[in-house]
Amino acid sequence: MISFDNVTKQYKNTSAPALDSITLNIEQGDFVFLVGASGSGKSSLLRLLLKEETATSGIVTVDGINVAKLRNRKVPAFRRTMGIVFQDFRLLPGKTVFDNVAFGMEVIGKPKSEIARKVPALLELVGLDEKSHRLPSELSGGEQQRVALARAFINQPKLLLADEPTGNLDPATSVGIMKLLDRINRIGTTVIMATHDVAIVDQMRKRIVQMENGRIVRDQERGMYGHTGQ
Amino acid sequence: MIMRFSFIRREVGNGIRRNFTMTVALIVSVAVSLALVGAALLMRAQVDRMKGYWYDKIEVSIFLCGNTSVAFTCTGTVTDSQRNNIEAVLGSLAPTVQEIFYESSQDAYEKFQEQFAGSAILANISPDALPESFRVKLDDPANFEKVASALQSVQGVESIQDQRQLLDRFFQILKGLQSFAVAVAIAMLFVTVLLVMNTIRVSAFARRRETSIKRSVGASNISIRLPFILEAVVAAVIGSALASAGILAAKYWVIDARLAPNLTFIPFITWEQVLAIVPVLFLAGVGITVIASSITLRRYLRG
Numbered sequence A: 001m002i003s004f005d006n007v008t009k010q011y012k013n014t015s016a017p018a019l020d021s022i023t024l025n026i027e028q029g030d031f032v033f034l035v036g037a038s039g040s041g042k043s044s045l046l047r048l049l050l051k052e053e054t055a056t057s058g059i060v061t062v063d064g065i066n067v068a069k070l071r072n073r074k075v076p077a078f079r080r081t082m083g084i085v086f087q088d089f090r091l092l093p094g095k096t097v098f099d100n101v102a103f104g105m106e107v108i109g110k111p112k113s114e115i116a117r118k119v120p121a122l123l124e125l126v127g128l129d130e131k132s133h134r135l136p137s138e139l140s141g142g143e144q145q146r147v148a149l150a151r152a153f154i155n156q157p158k159l160l161l162a163d164e165p166t167g168n169l170d171p172a173t174s175v176g177i178m179k180l181l182d183r184i185n186r187i188g189t190t191v192i193m194a195t196h197d198v199a200i201v202d203q204m205r206k207r208i209v210q211m212e213n214g215r216i217v218r219d220q221e222r223g224m225y226g227h228t229g230q
Numbered sequence B: 001m002i003m004r005f006s007f008i009r010r011e012v013g014n015g016i017r018r019n020f021t022m023t024v025a026l027i028v029s030v031a032v033s034l035a036l037v038g039a040a041l042l043m044r045a046q047v048d049r050m051k052g053y054w055y056d057k058i059e060v061s062i063f064l065c066g067n068t069s070v071a072f073t074c075t076g077t078v079t080d081s082q083r084n085n086i087e088a089v090l091g092s093l094a095p096t097v098q099e100i101f102y103e104s105s106q107d108a109y110e111k112f113q114e115q116f117a118g119s120a121i122l123a124n125i126s127p128d129a130l131p132e133s134f135r136v137k138l139d140d141p142a143n144f145e146k147v148a149s150a151l152q153s154v155q156g157v158e159s160i161q162d163q164r165q166l167l168d169r170f171f172q173i174l175k176g177l178q179s180f181a182v183a184v185a186i187a188m189l190f191v192t193v194l195l196v197m198n199t200i201r202v203s204a205f206a207r208r209r210e211t212s213i214k215r216s217v218g219a220s221n222i223s224i225r226l227p228f229i230l231e232a233v234v235a236a237v238i239g240s241a242l243a244s245a246g247i248l249a250a251k252y253w254v255i256d257a258r259l260a261p262n263l264t265f266i267p268f269i270t271w272e273q274v275l276a277i278v279p280v281l282f283l284a285g286v287g288i289t290v291i292a293s294s295i296t297l298r299r300y301l302r303g
Helices: A042-050 A072-079 A097-106 A112-125 A141-153 A171-186 A198-204 B005-018 B020-055 B080-092 B105-115 B120-124 B141-151 B163-206 B208-216 B221-262 B271-300
Strands: A002-009 A019-026 A031-035 A057-062 A082-086 A159-163 A190-195 A207-212 A215-220 B060-064 B097-103 B133-138 B157-162
Touching: A002 A042, A019 A042, A019 A215, A031 A042, A031 A171, A031 A198, A042 A057, A042 A082, A042 A159, A042 A190, A072 B208, A082 A141, A097 A112, A097 A141, A112 A141, A141 A171, A159 A171, A171 A190, A171 A198, B005 B020, B005 B163, B005 B221, B020 B163, B020 B221, B020 B271, B060 B080, B060 B141, B080 B097, B080 B133, B080 B141, B097 B105, B133 B141, B141 B157, B157 B163, B163 B208, B163 B221, B163 B271, B208 B221, B221 B271
Parallel strands: A031 A190, A031 A207, A082 A159, A159 A190
Antiparallel strands: A002 A019, A002 A057, A207 A215, B060 B133, B060 B157, B097 B133
């Protein structure tokens, strides 16, 4: 579903490339942890997938689409095929929980009746059906992240990108978010999650891609965060 | 891509409410600058109308020699044969010369008496002091030179006067005023453009987080930019409406109620002419804001 073929990303005014000849394949339905220190290239990799950046060399393919060749005009439509969750939740502050989740459908012009049907169902799934008329500022961090997950998943994307989704949450809350991500993955959605969270990675036992200085230093099925023996 | 109307309306309404003071400033600025544009257009229409009206009535006066004339074409009072010759020359200038009237000293004196009735000046003027003349109507007032060159060295002609020159001096003043109004209008429009750009920039900055979120959720450029543009357009429409109301009020309360009854010899612009300016103002107001806001958004909401 996703392939990086010898991809290098060199930002302007920097000596070392952010991504250095990366080759990586991810199949439909995979759950991949992207681990590594800050600056190791995790974010650059996600940005390439979103076409927020374009690779300096090499080919990035998502669902059969060569991302580099995508016209600017087509980028919004391309992004709608994936769901995105961020560390800082990125909810629209002036909108209620319901409207935040509905927003993902509003921007693609879904009819009101469909929105009225799907949003409450999804809010129930993430356990926030009671709070649909609250504003994001009235929610806890874990609740906000569940709203963000609901928004990311509202159009049933085939791919869900999560950039340190538990980075601002306490361990107990993080477990709840991971359960949701696991559930989304189990119905066939590809999930790529960049994280530092050792406990979560070790607990989930999923595929691990570890990065260091822009290179992939480990790609292991059912891995643990630390190196073998640690 | 289709977006539901109610969704856009809500987004625009929220934006205006949050940016209220800037929106008010924008409305006032659009209203003032467009009112000036409207005033300049009205003045041009007024000048054109007066030109058409008065040029139609303009005559060329050919004053004939009297006993005190000193022009080199004069040898005392004009003789009958000289007068007949002048009339013949005028007649040969058809079709440039369309009508010829003769005005004797006595006619001129009677006219003078009428104009200066009750004035002390009358006592000092005798019919002899006023020269006899031919009054000539031209097919086009601009053809004055033709008549002048044909007559300036003919015996018995003292001087030739083009009434248009008198009028033109007056029109020049009006034109000066008009250029001033245009200059002020252009300056105001420029200020309006800057104000639109600044308003958009401020609201784009205030909503940059929201915008980046929308973008990452896959909102298209148009759906991100449209609320901003529509906010500016709403302000422009209100401003244009105020400016239009202003010029209509000027026609009703100033021209029709005050000027026209007192200055009956001036033909004033009609309601049709005033109403024709209204759509121009709306088009200019909305057009300028759409262009200015699109350019600004392209710069500040890149993606």
